Amino acid sequence: MNHLHDGKIKELEEQANAIRQTIIEMLIEAGSGHTAGPLGMADIFTAFYFHILNHNPKDPFFEDRDRLILSNGHIVPVRYATMAHAGYFSIDEAKTLRKFGSRMQGHPERERLPEMESTSGPLGSGLSQAAGIAYGARMDGRKFYVYCLMSDAEHQAGNLWEGAMFAGANKLSNLIGVIDRNNIQINGMTEEVMPLEPLRDKYEAFGWHVIDVDGHNIEAFVDSIEEAKAIFEVPTVIIAHTIPGKGIEGIEFDYKWHGKPPKGEEGERFLRELRTLGGKIKSEHE
């Protein structure tokens, strides 16, 4: 992996837009689920599956693959959509989200879909699991990276800080955390519900290297991963500043879109907006 050239950045941005459309289509089909978080993390998931991760959809369990642990399981539609676009399964299967008998469970389940790497949903437990994988891998001299994607609000859970303390104490530099810092949670804005700031200082106090980055600037995000990999002494956490509901005007930043899907005509409007990049493209989609 290396720095991105302009053509590749444009390609990834278009890929992220296609993934956002798939997310909306999945949520319309499902009739329930989370909208804001998945849209907000589409750029980062695109960066992971189309540039950062050492992975292979055709051989998903090879021993030295990078591990991507999704701690905040509720944003899993973005992971299903991205993995479908990456070739793990069909987009049609991704659209069986939340349906009876589907591998696309409402929250990810490793037993039904081992490519998820772990089961998650209850918040605050992913970082510790990622730390356990990183610890075991280091014991055996393995070189892969363990990435843990977290929400911001799950930093209100004690288990998460136990994991942060453990990873810091054991200097797990093969562990890279990514926080979706979108500032919203179910009951409102994080700083009003239960303040998280100063988040950077907290991680630094726990022995981590901290990077702040624009979570919608794929080039900058890829650079932040490169920086994290260059840190050999301590674990790194990337605080990715994102916009919940990114890509659809009117729902961006609105915490009320945390846990509901678009309904009926609303969904069609969202899709139209994504296809025309917010009206910037006049085409047959109009």
Next chain:
Amino acid sequence: MINEDAKIHPDWLNRDELESKSTRDGYGRGVVEAGEQDERVVVLCADLAESTRSHWFKEAFPDRYIEMGVAEQNLATVASGLANYGKIPFITSYAAFSPGRNNEQIRTTISLNNVPVKICGMHAGVSVGPDGATHQQLEDIALMQAQPNMSVVVPCDVEEARKATLASAFNGKPMYLRFGRGNTPIFTTAESPFEIGKAQYIWRGGSPEAAVIACGGLVYNALIAAKELADEGISVTVLNNHTVKPMDRSAIVEAAQEAGAVVTVEEHQITSGMGSAVANILVQEYPVPMEYIGVHDTFGQSGDPDELIEHYGMGVSHIKEAVRKVISRKK
């Protein structure tokens, strides 16, 4: 009489001659043996290395011992990650804290995730003694047996605890193993058979009038009660039902069919323990009168282990009384 197949210690009846040890020592020895056999075995401990006996593993394999500090939720979830990667983690704390405090983490990241973490709960039951109710875990079997994918084993003495620990290392499944703090008589031997999921008769009277189904350190009390009842002309069987889940269904049904009445014995809340699981089987397959020996919906308190066992109705005399009562209910 003693079931010869169980290879019980010849001095089993002579409490003064019989050595006593805590079942946690059996964990400590067993996990070192497991570590010798397979380098994937790792031990995680939440600041209780000596009292969980994990320090023996730490001395033998310092690079495979992972200190967690006072953080039982992290204990379970880091172990989940280690098992997910390919290690065989044993996690150790007091049962009051693990699986007491970290139940949801165990449910989601170990049981539902279906990864082979071995949860070792120490100091279970009132027999912890002076520490009092906060540390006397009486609900752990309830928590663990309710979770799909999880197996539950309650060894009866230090020797069986060693065997159970060793056996659990290599079955590839999530496991809960329950150990006590107090020294209890070592009445089984290295030759005594042990298999996860297979209950073992240790006492079989001719034409038994009741079956006593027990687990943990109280199996010895059940054995003594059986001997005393035999001397008084009452014949029973005693089944060491160490595996609460998956329970040896056919052995339970056969014991009930043979005796026509059952008494269960455990150091746990009777509302949701081993006895409840026995009742669950029998009510479906062969209902018979049942009595429960265990803790009756109350918390414990400080005291000496023996006086607490007596106070909460789990002594030899209580088992005998329950046997007489259950036999009387048959008529």
